[in-house]
Amino acid sequence: RGRLLGSGVHEPLRRAVVEACGEPSTIVEAGAGPGWYLAGAAAAHPRAVPLAMNASVPALRRAAAIGLACVVADTWAGLPLRAGCVDALLCVFAPRNAAEFSRVLSGSGRVVVAAPTTAHLAGLRAELGLLDVADGKADRLVGQMGDAGLDRVGNRLVEFEAACTREQLRDLVDMGPNAFHEHAAPRGPRTVVVSVLVSVFARTTRHP
Ligand SMILES: C[S@@+](CC[C@H](N)C(=O)[O-])C[C@H]1O[C@@H](n2cnc3c(N)ncnc32)[C@H](O)[C@@H]1O
Known part of the structure; x- marks a missing residue:
C-alpha cells in the first residue's frame, strides 16, 4: 500500500478527499493505514x-x-475520542461505524467517506477473476449514516485512468480485499480505471 500510494497513482483521489475536508481544526482518519490521505489533509491545513x-x-x-x-x-x-471534537473525520476504503462517527463529530463537522464504485478497477477484476464491488453500496452508506443522524451534503465521483506498471498492478490487487483470495498474477503494464465516490456527511436541520 505504501509503495503504491507513494507512486502517486491515487493522487487525484487524495486531492478530492482533501478538498472535501472544508476548513477543519481537527482531522481524524479512521482506518488510516499508513496515513497517506491524512498526511495530505494535514499539509493542506497546517x-x-x-x-x-x-x-x-x-x-x-x-x-x-x-x-x-x-x-x-x-x-x-x-x-477513543470525546463527543463533538472532530471537524473532519476521514474514512477511505476502511470500515465505517456511522454511530461513532456521528458521536465524535463537532456541530459543524463533516465525515468524508471514499468508497469504490462498481467501475473501480473493473477491467483488472474481470481479467484476474477478482472479487466484485457490491451493487448499491452508496445507497447503503447513505442509509447507515442517516440512521446515525448524518445526511449526505455532497458527493463527487472521482474517476480517472491510470497507466500502471506491473508492480503497481500487483500492489493495487494486494492492497484490496483480493489480497487474501487466490487470483492470477496481473499482466502489465496496462491502464486501469480508478472509480471512487467521495461522499460528505453532516448534521443538518433535519437532524439538529
Ligand atoms: C483498505 S485499507 C485503507 C487504508 C487507508 N485508509 C488508505 O486508503 O490508504 C483499510 C485499513 O483499515 C484498517 N482496519 C480494518 N479494520 C479495522 C477496524 N475494525 N478498525 C480500525 N481499522 C481497521 C486496516 O488495518 C487497513 O489499514
Whole structure:
C-alpha cells in the first residue's frame, strides 16, 4: 500500500478527499493505514490537528514515521475520542461505524467517506477473476449514516485512468480485499480505471 500510494497513482483521489475536508481544526482518519490521505489533509491545513487511527500497529508505525500522531483503535469498538471534537473525520476504503462517527463529530463537522464504485478497477477484476464491488453500496452508506443522524451534503465521483506498471498492478490487487483470495498474477503494464465516490456527511436541520 505504501509503495503504491507513494507512486502517486491515487493522487487525484487524495486531492478530492482533501478538498472535501472544508476548513477543519481537527482531522481524524479512521482506518488510516499508513496515513497517506491524512498526511495530505494535514499539509493542506497546517493549523489543524491531525490524528491517525487504525487497528493495525504496523500500519500506524508507517503513519508515525511520516510525523502523524497515531492511536491504535478498532473502529467497531468505538473511537477513543470525546463527543463533538472532530471537524473532519476521514474514512477511505476502511470500515465505517456511522454511530461513532456521528458521536465524535463537532456541530459543524463533516465525515468524508471514499468508497469504490462498481467501475473501480473493473477491467483488472474481470481479467484476474477478482472479487466484485457490491451493487448499491452508496445507497447503503447513505442509509447507515442517516440512521446515525448524518445526511449526505455532497458527493463527487472521482474517476480517472491510470497507466500502471506491473508492480503497481500487483500492489493495487494486494492492497484490496483480493489480497487474501487466490487470483492470477496481473499482466502489465496496462491502464486501469480508478472509480471512487467521495461522499460528505453532516448534521443538518433535519437532524439538529
Ligand atoms: C483498505 S485499507 C485503507 C487504508 C487507508 N485508509 C488508505 O486508503 O490508504 C483499510 C485499513 O483499515 C484498517 N482496519 C480494518 N479494520 C479495522 C477496524 N475494525 N478498525 C480500525 N481499522 C481497521 C486496516 O488495518 C487497513 O489499514
